[in-house]
Amino acid sequence: GKPLLVVATHIHLDHVGSLHEFPLRAGPRHSAAYFNSMDDAVTYAHMFHDLEDAVSKLPAPGWKAADYKIPPAPLMRTLDEGDTVDLGDRLFRVLHLPGHSPDSIALFDEADGLFFAGDAIYDAMLIDDLPDSDRSAYRRTMQRLLDLPIRIGHGGHGPSFDAKRMREIANGYLRRTDGIGA
Ligand SMILES: [Zn+2]
Structure with a gap:
């Protein structure tokens, strides 16, 4: 209701x-x-x-x-870094996490660590070679995620992950792309 x-x-x-x-x-x-x-x-x-x-x-x-065409779907509300989405019993902070795409945002509940990551980070092959991907930006996003105190993360693809697994994914990406587009 x-x-x-x-x-x-x-x-x-x-x-x-x-x-x-x-x-x-x-x-x-x-x-x-x-x-x-x-x-x-x-x-x-x-x-x-x-x-x-x-x-x-x-x-x-x-x-x-x-x-196949995707029907237009105008936004009633736009979200950017620092904005909040208040559900009444839960407050999400919006993080802007570019790299996979320039517009990637994620939702983070700072009170209990629930994290909806979209394609900013997920536990499967990370895609950083689309025309609008940016490896340097993706590396900065991964650096930032290393310190994000999540309890559970749900990505746009793959299984859910905890903070330890998220750090493994982020560190793996940083290792693989070391020296590329930094
Ligand atoms: Zn995507």
């Missing part, structure tokens, strides 16, 4: 494909204007067009992956 607010952590296709179905939408200030158009150039929805087995069942007769 309470209003449902959806928060998009960044504008990549696998995070905003159905955003228009939620009436109350928040997302990153950095990419906010693009939510009005959902331009393929920023969502990378075109990557879906040639994907083998893109869907297991056709949404409509004659539907083709090549026709």
Whole structure:
């Protein structure tokens, strides 16, 4: 019986494909204007067009992956570093954590350590080679995450993680990219 607010952590296709179905939408200030158009150039929805087995069942007769478009989903609220999302019994601090994408944000409950990371960090292969990725920025994000006192983190992909595992992932990335784009 309470209003449902959806928060998009960044504008990549696998995070905003159905955003228009939620009436109350928040997302990153950095990419906010693009939510009005959902331009393929920023969502990378075109990557879906040639994907083998893109869907297991056709949404409509004659539907083709090549026709796939992400519907516009304008944001009612934009979020940036230091903003808060207050749920009444829980307060999230917004962190701007660029690298995977320039607009990546995450939500952190400083009171009990609950962390929604989006694709800023997750326990699977980290993607830092998209056209809008930035390895130097990603390294700074990982440095910052080393000191973030989380209890449990939920990433955009892969299993959930605790603070120890998050430090392992961040340190692994810093080792792998040492000397690259620093
Ligand atoms: Zn992404």
